[in-house]
Amino acid sequence: MAVSSLNSTHEAVHARYEAVDSLYRETRDLRLLGFVLFLISDVVLFTMFIFAYLYLRNSVPNWPPINKDGVQLPRFDVAFACVNSCILFGSGATMHFAMESWKHLKKAEFNLWMIATIVLGIMFLGGQAYEYSHVPITWAGSTLGGSFFTLTGLHGFHVFVGVIYLITLYIQANNGTYTGSKYFGLTAGTLYWHFVDVIWVALFYLFYLM
């Protein structure tokens, strides 16, 4: 019984998704493909800096390297990064729930999950700022610092843009921009937020675990 009601809910969501005029359907198709292609090209940007990091890392015998004053650089604090990562991954989950709530027409829940996502996103940025001010390395001081601050900074910039994006979506959703059928903006926001999450998985491994 539970399963069939679940299926029927999913069918209802699907039916609503399909119940749009042809113009909306066609532009939604185009925008979805365009947005995914944009994310792919963004992945390439991160990949280049990850390549640079690995290249520079492999060009010295020991890692972490010594800085320009000959001081051996320490490893990063994994424990703190773990907590901060969990905050970001948690925001990915809340974003997923927000999207699902919207699809199932549960607007109050949607608002709660969205606010949770935005707050977690800001907390992650705060954690990032705290870490930046406490790590014993500098941007210009070593190749480790150069890669670390550039890559995590690029990612942090993406999170920052994402938070602004989510706040915009929250306002739009409450202004009636989106309906139970027409919500491409929310889909794009969800895709973007998950993309930011996935990039962080790679960065977390590369800087803290590897």
Added chain:
Amino acid sequence: MAVAVAHAGAVDNRDHIHPEPESFIAKYIFSIDAKVIGVQYMVAGLLFFIISGLLAEVVRTQLLTPQGAIVSNDTYNAVYSLHGSGMVWMTIIPLVTGGFGNYVMPLQIGARDVAFPWLNLVAFWMFPVAGVILFSSFLIGAPDAGWTEYPPISIQGPPGTSLWCVAIFLIGISSTLTGINFLVTILKMRAPGMTFTRMPLFVWAQLATAMLNMVATTALAGALLALFLERQFNVPFYDPGRGGSPLLWQHMFWFYSHPAVYIMILPAFGFISEIIPTFSRKPIFGYKMIAFSSIAIALLGFTVWAHHMFTSGMAPWMQLPFMILTMIIAVPTGIKIFGWTATLWGGKIEFHPAMLFSLGFIVVFTLGGVTGIFLSSVPVDLHWHGTYAVVAHIHYVLFGGSIFGIFAAVYYWWPKITGRMMSNKLGAVHFWMTFISFNATFLPMHWLGLMGMPRRVAQYSDTAPYLLNSFTLVNQFVSISSFVLAASTLVLLYNMASSLIAGKKAPPNPWNARTLEWQISSPPPYYNFKKIPAVLKNPYEFSEPLPYLGLDPSDKDDVHPDPTHHTPVGAHA
């Protein structure tokens, strides 16, 4: 079910239509019509072509005498750096993708516009801004490390090098956005019935180019961002004194810039693939092989970048695979050359200027391809690297390839774009002048290189091992030929101007071509197609009489003519 019907049949006429603007600014300056944007790219590209070409003439004037007559060594370095950057990023790439891509591609697939017209507008305006930033670097000390800007010289270079980074970064973002836009357009907006194997070959070329633009150009953005950060904030990436690696730049730069040569040449292949069958009155030979070889070139293009780095001191084990992969790229390229040649075979050839430039393209591009094979071979490259032989090679493929292709495309699509005919006689004069002076300019550069003349030098010694034992005489011959080459462009400009002022009105289809853009008026109406055509055949059936039977001739407005001829990815009517 109702939804399915709506998707397949009763399509309304609102999609991708925006109202025709009334004001001058909305119509010609900030237009969202792909045709206007295409022309904007062409005008801006022509301007930057002239500027970059004049910089090349400064280089050639300097080399008239061994001592270097007219500019200081530092200025000389800046001049050839901006000549290369200007030609690659501000001329060829915007012309072949943004220019002809925007104008011709939506027409050829039977669409009313590209998928994202506003994004198109934004992408266009980044281009002139980037161009102005690039050339304004002369004001504060222009970049002087060549168009490749290798560190550590580029790190220590003048302040304008940072402007160079910003300009190329901007034009890179513009290319990426255009690539995304074109990919979505080609994949999603083809007219009903236009399956992949009924797409014109120019569209295939744009598809492959858009893939490259989308993926490779962001890689360049990363490399440039790192260089910019290193220059402005001392972030160590490339400086070997601080743990960085100059080789890292070369890897990142060429990972983009090798695919970039295919961004520049694949659309030119597309021009040639349209023009040769039209003026041979024969279906193109090996349509599928030519189409798929574009994709093969695009994919292989990502695997060959380190062939620019054989002498850089990178790991020796990388040399052999990169050499072999580079040689393999000659296979799909050769397929195209053979396809075009076989199309000519037994054709009823008309020597229209577009056709002359296409035939010239086949000749000089093949020569450039042959020296490419030589350069890809490690032992030869060790000898040729950094000499004028490389300069000769790149100009044979970029000028003889991309620019010849652009000239051919100008003569071919000019009547469609402007609604006026050009003079064929002046076109022929332009071609022969260009073809002869081109070869006189760049062919001797091979020997200059083989005799040991390095590229990027402002002064040289006179004594050469052969060719009258004089570098000076050969350089003077090359320089004088290059002045003729520059002058030949004036013939084109005069032809354009006189056509715009007093040219004969162009009929819709002056060449009896079969692709969709020729089935509507010249210039096309604002919405391109009042009724989206249904495509029943491939675009090279010259035995079919006009009006072309490959199009559905029914005339009912805004009714989907043949709902069964849907493309797999969903068509827009």
